[in-house]
Amino acid sequence: MKFFTALRMVMNNQIAFIRARLQTGEWTFGLGAGKPLTTIMRFAADGCIQGYEHPNEARWDIMHDGLVIYNSKAIPMWKQVRTADDETIILQAVADPGxxxxxxxxxxxxVPLSPARFLFPTDLSMTPAGITRVLLVGSCLTALYYEQFSRLYPDVHFDYIPFNYAGSLPDCPPMGVETYNFQYIQIPLRSILTDRVIWAMRLGTPGFLDQVLEDGYGIMDTMLDSALGYNKVHGLLTFVANFSVPQMNIVLSLAERHGAGDLSQVVRELNAYLARSIRKYNNVVLCDVDALGNSLGKQYFLDDMIYFYSHGASFFQEEWDRAPHNRIEAVPALDTFYESHQSALLAAVYEQAVSTYRTVRQVDQVKAVIFDLDNTLWRGQIAEDYRPDRQPWPRTDGWPLGIWEAIHHLRARGILVAICSKNDMALVRERWESVVQPGFLSLDDFAAIRINWQPKPxxxxxxxxxFNIKPKNVVFVDDNPVERESVRAALPGIRVIGSNPYLVRRILLWSAETQILHLTDESSRREVMVKGQIAREQVRSSITRTEFLGSLGTEVMISRIANGEDRHLGRVLELTNKTxxxxxxxVRWTNEKVTQFLFSGGLIFTFSVKDKFADYGLVxxxxxxxxxxxxxxxxxRVMGMDIEYFVVDEIVKKIRSASKCKAVNAVMMKTKDNMPCQKLYKSAGFDVVKNEKMDSILFSIKENENCISPSHITLK
Structure with a gap:
């Protein structure tokens, strides 16, 4: 038996290796001699063949004999017969072995990454963002966005409303507010600074720029409030772009750089004020366009080397200058001297908005990142390359230090981190402090550790x-393609990265899926709460359930969300949309839907939980x-503590005290994931009154009946 088990493991590893190799890069398919049918055949992880559209080559799989290619009707068309020394795979036609x-x-x-892909990685994106209509509000720069976005992204409908100076928005946008995924607002810098800054002599007048800045704050308040009309009335998700700071210090002398006489510094101060101002509004997020320019290089798009400083748009050549008009010398093409990367800027601006949207809507949100050790957290193997008798050891500067810092940033966002490594635990503990130098990272920084020789899946x-999470909310980082493929195959939905250490940090820190909209108390304490939960479960296993629950000293606090500006609303949406x-x-909720629900008389209650192991916060x-x-x-995190029954009983009491109708109803809709709660209302004392189609059930508890409520929980 041991022999066959070992043989199966070897075969499985070989299959995993072949799968991983096929999914790396593109392949050339065709006769050995002559022009191939394609050079861009790709073998996708879901079994589809991409890059070559032909019904005879639609899907693929790895069998014991090697690669098999199927047609669109799942009939085998090609099978692997051998592999040449140069990695060429020889395929035989199943219907004609000759x-x-x-x-x-x-x-x-x-090919280097495009600026948009560099700044906004899509490696962790699994689900389309679902953006169908966007409203653009702003000046001539926004008009450029409208013109080019409509051409570049034909699957998305863009509408544009011009907005300058003290203008106001129409009462209604071109289409119904509810049809827009978001609106994108760009307030023109010229309107804020006004044209008085063009007369440079004024920059040397004491207090001039201070007054410009003070006036700019007031103008910005007015324009921002006006531009956010649809947001204030309808709760429309809104992104506001900041200003591109001029490329050079705008000063009369070098001594004034970043001082009271520097117009560029005024723009920086305006950006800081804008960031503070939008926090006063609900469902409004900043898009840092100035940061895009700093990364792309403002010399490739910003027009302040041609136009006046406060214009702040993208440069282009006027048609008049393209043809001679009684000039002695013709005007050269603009790109003779100024290379334009306008298309890269436009793509980056749009992808920034898409990335922000994905984060706000929690699309494909990452809840945990699990790391391998060797060649993932450090260079080399801890057992071989870090022996006391082997010097010098691999260096830790560069990407290892970057990964260590990235881990702390993930933790700070409330993302759990863990270790899964095939290694000797005692050896890792013994050498950790010597290997991880400087000591930026410890084993205690990880919420869970699995260092052993068990299969990684x-x-x-x-x-x-x-962690009480699904694989689809996890990213696994490992340098070994075989391990990555085995994990991907065993845990559908999990995301795996790690082939290139120079990409890992950027993917983990900059992807939309690892960003959060608001840092809540619960997010910042998530690691501590999970460790408390683990300790709680260890105690649970050693005593009876009744003894365990009675020993917890559980306290529950129930609160009500007052309105759409409640400080806990961010946590409510976070929890609602990820549970x-x-x-x-x-059902998923947006800020807009919650605001409308509260406005129409709906009630939202929250509850927080605390026991002797941890304060779990709003759960x-x-x-x-x-x-x-x-x-x-x-x-x-608090399942298994009977919290749900206690809360249902308290909510029923609140409903009865506020309503003439003492019977209370409850809705249950079965989903593929919510099996743990499908018996909630029945177990709490409710009866089924209507069983609709689509797995929708209506429960009710009569006015003379009470809910079942546990006695070991205290209401605070």
């Missing part, structure tokens, strides 16, 4: 269970309409 084609790696010509599955298992309907939300609980959701 026909052989070759499959060989296409010679890759490295098993260890990662354990970590997911420990899958204990969510009675699975649950209850949506109530009239006498009906339309949605109940709770973090998996």
């Amino acid at each position: 026909v052989h084609f070759s499959l060989r790696p296409t010679i890759q010509h490295n 098993e260890n990662i599955h354990e970590i997911c269970s420990l 899958n298992q204990f969510n009675t309907t699975g 649950g939300v209850v949506y109530v309409q009239g006498n009906t609980i339309i949605q109940f959701l709770m973090s998996c």
Whole structure:
């Protein structure tokens, strides 16, 4: 048996290696001699063949004999018969064994990342953002966005409203407000500074720029409030762009750089003020266009080497200058001297908005990142390359230090980090402090550690269970393609990276999926809470359930969301839109929908939990309409403590005290993920009154009946 088990492991590793190799890069497919049918065939992880559209080559799989290619009807068309020394795979036609084609790696010509992909990685994106309509509001720069975005992104509808100086928006946008995914506002810098700054002699007048700045604050307040009309009335998600700071210090002398006489410094101060101002509004997010310019290089688009400083737009050549008009010398083409990267800027501006939208809507949100050790957290292998008798050791400067810092940034955002490595735990503990130098990282920084010789999919599955999250919310970082593929195959939905250490830090820190809209108290304490949860579960396993629950000293505090500006609303939306298992309907809410729900008389209650192990913070939300609980959701972090029954009982009491109708209803909609909560209302004492199609069930508890409520919990 041991022999066959070992043989299966070897074969599985070989299959995983072949899969990983095929998914790396593009392949040339065709006869061994002559022109190939394609040079860009790609083998996708989902089994589809991409880059070559032909029904005979639609899908692929790895069998014991090697690669098999299927047609669109799942009939085998090609099978691997051998592999040449140069990695060429020889394929035999299943229907005609005398026909052989070759499959060989296409010679890759490295192409640098585009600025948009560099700044806004899509490696962790699994689901389309779903953007269908965008409203653009602003000046001539926004008009350029409208013209070019409409051409570059034909699947998205763009509408444009000009906005300058003290203008106001129309009462209604071109289409219904509810049809827009978001609006993008660009307030013109010229309107804020006014044209008085063009007369440079004034820059030397004491107090002149101070007055310009003070006036600019007032103008900005007025224009911003006007531009946010649809946001204030309808709660429309809004992105506001800041100003591009001029490329050079605008001063009369070098001594004034970054001083009271520097117009560029005024623009920086205006950007800081804009960032502070939008925090006063709900559902408004800053898009840092100035940061895009700093990364792309403002020399490639900003027009302040031609136009006046406060214009702040993209340069171009007027048609008049392209033809002679009684000039002695013709005007050369503008790109003779000024190379334009306008297309790169436009792509970056749009991708910044898309990335921001994905973060706000929590699309494909990452909840945990699990790291391998060797050649992932450091260079080389800890068992071989860091022996006391082997010097010098691999250096830790460069990307290892960057990864260590990235781990702390992930933790600070509330993303859990863990280790999964095939290594000797005792050896890792012994050498950790010597290897991780400077000592920026310790084993205690990780919420879970699995360092052993078990298969990595098993260890990662354990970590997911420990964290109460699904693989689709996890990123696994490993340098080994075989390990990455084995994890991907065993845990569908998990995201794996790590082949190139120079890409990992950027992907982890800059991807939309690892950003958060608001840092809540719960986010900042998530690691501590999870460690407390782990300690709690260890105690649970040693005593009876009744003893365990009674020993916790659990306290619950129930609060009500007053309005759309409540400081806890960010946490409510975060929890609502990421909770899958204990969510009675699975319905997702936006800021706009919550605001409208509250305005129409709906009630939103939150509850926080604390026990002797940890303060778990705000862990649950209850949506109530009239006498009906339309949605109940709770973090998996406090599952198994009977919190849900206590809260349902308290909410029923609140509904009865505020309503003439003493019967209380509750809605349950079954989803593929919410099995843990599907018995909530029945177990709490409710009866089924209507079982609709689409797995929607209406429960009710009569006015003379009470809910079941646990006695070991105290209401605070």
